[in-house]
Amino acid sequence: MKKLQIFTFLLLSVLMATLQARAEIVDRIVAFVNDEIITLHELNTAFEPYRKKIDDSYKGTDKDRIMSETRLTLLNRMIDNLLIEQEAKKSAIAVSDEEVMASIRDNLARRKTTMDAFQQSLAREGTNFEDYKKEMRDSMVRTRLLRREVRSKVTVNDEEIGEYYRLHREEYEGKDAVKLKHILLLFPGNMDENAKAKLQADAMEILKRLRMGESFDSLAARFSQGPAASDGGNVGFVEKGAMLPEVEKAAFSLDRDKISDLIESPVGFHIIKVIDRRGPGLKPIEEVRAEIKSRLEDGKIEKKFDSWISELRAKSLVEIKL
Structure with a gap:
């Protein structure tokens, strides 16, 4: 009887160790971002649409490499987003509930839909209005932070617009x-x-x-x-x-x-x-000035953002454990 009890105990110990090992595989920390973490479950959930798309459409022999590179790129994007959220909290950027609701109402007006229809659509997608409001608020906070830290520091002058027009005339004819x-x-x-x-x-x-x-x-x-x-x-x-x-x-x-x-x-x-x-023929610069300015601003903003996020990473504790 005692041998049976010992055997049962040993069997349970092995089963518990196996379950713990599986749990570690299913969910573990894949990145430290200052005092916050990103888990394997969070990464896998975010990666699933990309995994399915690559699996369905890519037939090359290096599919595993493409999967791995895309997954790492997504993890780095998640780290950047978390750093931006942390920086926004430090900067005490606030968005009121009235501002969030005004933005949502504007979006619904552009979509020509009602609040009830929109909430039903959210329910069909497995989410709810409060979660959507939080996502909207977070997005507005990030936008304000990036406007202050990135966009406000970018300018385009008339000389740059003229030079772009001269070098890219073929785009306007x-x-x-x-x-x-x-x-x-x-x-x-x-x-x-x-x-x-x-x-x-x-x-x-x-x-x-x-x-x-x-x-x-x-x-x-x-x-x-x-x-x-x-x-x-x-x-x-x-x-x-x-x-x-x-x-x-x-x-x-x-x-x-x-x-x-x-x-x-x-x-x-x-x-x-x-x-x-x-249309055919060369457009005068007056007609395309706003388009050129927007294009040059977009390019400068992208470079400025890359520089800003690199500086933010450099002063933060970021460790990838993938």
């Missing part, structure tokens, strides 16, 4: 062209009607989410199989004659900042958004 963002779901090989119907339903769901106001860049990065997916679907200016006929017809019939209906071509289903358009 040529055929009729449209500047597009593009989401593409490719037809798989040996596709049957059921597979096509499923793909069409997926594309329609993406279009529905766009019409509800979700970010084109975000949805393109997650779902598009087009060449510009990693850049939010931004393919830049495309001249007449350089697109598939079905896509070109839609592109040149859309007004600026409008999203197309679902477009079917021989290669798949497309959704496009027209960002800008230009």
Whole structure:
């Protein structure tokens, strides 16, 4: 009887050790960011959409390397976001509940939807309005911090605008062209009607989410199989004659900042958004000054942000344990 008790105790000890080891694998610390941590569970949850996209669309032999590099890039982005949140708290940047609600109401007005419909949409996605308000508040705090620390320190003068125009004249002349963002779901090989119907339903769901106001860049990065997916679907200016006929017809019939209906071509289903358009011939600098200034500002802001976040990392305790 005593031997049986000892054996039972040893068996339970082994089982407990195994369970503990599994728990460590399932969830452990993957990064220290000052006095906060990022867990493996948090990283895996954030990485899942990227993992699925790579798994579904990438057929190369180095898929594991692509997965690993993308995962590390995402972890570094999560670290940067956490550093920004910490810096915002130190700076005592506050956003009132009234400001958050005003921003939400503005968004709903642009989407032409009601608060009830929006809350129902959140429920279908497994979240709630209070969580959404917190995300909105955090986003507004980060925006104010970055405006103070980055954007306010960037300027573009007339000489820089003129020099850019002189060096990039070809961008402002040529055929009729449209500047597009593009989401593409490719037809798989040996596709049957059921597979096509499923793909069409997926594309329609993406279009529905766009019409509800979700970010084109975000949805393109997650779902598009087009060449510009990693850049939010931004393919830049495309001249007449350089697109598939079905896509070109839609592109040149859309007004600026409008999203197309679902477009079917021989290669798949497309959704496009027209960002800008230009006609043949050289545009005078007066017409493109604001566009050039915005482009130069964006480039400077990106460099300034990289410098600022590097300085923030340098003075912080950041340790990656992946």
